[in-house]
Amino acid sequence: xxxxxxxxxxxxxxxxxxxxxxxxxxxxxxxxxxxxxxxxxxxxxxxxxxxxxxxxxxxxxxxxxxxxxxxxxxxxxxxxxxxxxxxxxxxxxxxxxxxxxxxxxxxxxxxxxxxxxxxxxxxxxxxxxxxxxxxxxxxxxxxxxxxxxxxxxxxxxxxxxxxxxxxxxxxxxxxxxxxxxxxxxxxxxxxxxxxxxxxxxxxxxxxxxxxxxxxxxxxxxxxxxxxxxxxxxxxxxxxxxxxxxxxxxxxxxxxxxxxxxxxxxxxxxxxxxxxxxxxxxxxxxxxxxxxxxxxxxxxxxxxxxxxxxxxxxxxxxxxxxxxxxxxxxxxxxxxxxxxxxx
Ligand SMILES: Cc1cc2nc3c(=O)[nH]c(=O)nc-3n(C[C@H](O)[C@H](O)[C@H](O)COP(=O)(O)OP(=O)(O)OC[C@H]3O[C@@H](n4cnc5c(N)ncnc54)[C@H](O)[C@@H]3O)c2cc1C
Numbered sequence: 205x206x207x208x209x210x211x212x213x214x215x216x217x218x219x220x221x222x223x224x225x226x227x228x229x230x231x232x233x234x235x236x237x238x239x240x241x242x243x244x245x246x247x248x249x250x251x252x253x254x255x256x257x258x259x260x261x262x263x264x265x266x267x268x269x270x271x272x273x274x275x276x277x278x279x280x281x282x283x284x285x286x287x288x289x290x291x292x293x294x295x296x297x298x299x300x301x302x303x304x305x306x307x308x309x310x311x312x313x314x315x316x317x318x319x320x321x322x323x324x325x326x327x328x329x330x331x332x333x334x335x336x337x338x339x340x341x342x343x344x345x346x347x348x349x350x351x352x353x354x355x356x357x358x359x360x361x362x363x364x365x366x367x368x369x370x371x372x373x374x375x376x377x378x379x380x381x382x383x384x385x386x387x388x389x390x391x392x393x394x395x396x397x398x399x400x401x402x403x404x405x406x407x408x409x410x411x412x413x414x415x416x417x418x419x420x421x422x423x424x425x426x427x428x429x430x431x432x433x434x435x436x437x438x439x440x441x442x443x444x445x446x447x448x449x450x451x452x453x454x455x456x457x458x459x460x461x462x463x464x465x466x467x468x469x470x471x472x473x474x475x476x477x478x479x480x481x482x483x484x485x486x487x488x489x490x491x492x493x494x495x496x497x498x499x500x501x502x503x504x505x506x507x508x509x510x511x512x513x514x515x516x517x518x519x520x521x522x523x524x525x526x527x528x529x530x531x532x533x534x535x536x537x538x539x540x541x542x543x544x545x546x
Pocket of ligand 1: 212213214215217234235238244247250367368391392393394410413446483485487510511512514516517
């Protein structure tokens with residue numbers, strides 16, 4: 205019998221199972237492999253600032269402290285390379301915004317997160333100057349998921365399948381697929397309903413991204429203005445992402461494409477060709493905080509979900525809290541504990 209069955213291998217299931225592995229706990233990960241999950245289409249940016257609102261993300265400093273050692277250790281273990289720690293460039297379109305950015309760097313919580321103001325080095329970028337965001341960068345999420353899946357497979361701990369409620373049986377322990385587990389943990393991202401956690405107030409948002417080819421851009425930093433442009437290898441760039449609350453599916457839309465093309469043209473002056481258009485649904489929550497904890501009704505059934513729009517930044521810090529809670533009964537931070545909705 206193993207300690208845990210992790211259901212889902214997006215950012216949530218990957219990071220949580222890695223934390224369990226580090227602590228020497230036994231588990232299997234089962235994933236219904238699909239091409240367009242939130243994690244697979246995600247740009248993988250981590251950024252401690254809410255740039256649009258000039259705010260620091262909740263618990264940003266603690267999350268950043270957890271992030272680098274966590275992903276670097278996973279890179280080492282899986283012998284892969286998916287983390288790029290490089291400052292985001294915020295577009296400062298005029299001297300007024302440059303002054304505002306400068307003033308921000310003197311505010312207490314911002315000082316370690318706001319880097320240099322640099323002259324615009326690239327004539328294709330539509331900016332007066334660029335403000336660096338320290339402590340930001342990108343995880344190649346698909347690369348991380350594949351590397352971790354290969355490692356788990358080599359340990360006989362990965363199963364490709366879809367868990368159906370009817371196939372889960374509990375009699376003192378959980379039985380699924382002929383195997384026994386002490387606990388199950390739902391890391392299944394956005395789903396229309398989960399019978400073990402029927403009352404949780406998800407507020408899913410659809411997001412679309414483009415991958416474009418632009419040989420003339422020659423950009424090696426992530427650029428942010430109204431949206432992001434992210435170097436994607438070679439002459440490719442990812443542009444994103446949109447937010448919408450209707451038609452919650454993984455179908456790219458014409459409206460999404462128009463928004464992304466408009467965003468590109470506002471950020472840079474450069475010809476491009478669309479290579480790919482993708483969509484996914486983020487597991488956002490009404491109060492914008494993750495959903496961690498144990499079911500009130502179903503024994504030994506847990507959830508690690510609600511990573512919303514900032515899964516990469518939050519997941520290492522949350523996985524550490526979740527495993528402390530599972531193993532020592534240490535309280536979860538109340539802001540993320542699902543008991544807030546009881
Ligand atoms: C367009 C877009 C851009 C984004 N950009 C960023 C970004 O730059 N930075 C960032 O941090 N975040 C970003 N996000 C948000 C990020 O993608 C999410 O926070 C994160 O992916 C959520 O991960 P998850 O593992 O909870 O869910 P998911 O990625 O949805 O993974 C859930 C997994 O569980 C599987 N599953 C579901 N049900 C079952 C079942 N019954 N049995 C077995 N398996 C099951 C699914 O198939 C899936 O593989 C973006 C999201 C979108 C849509």
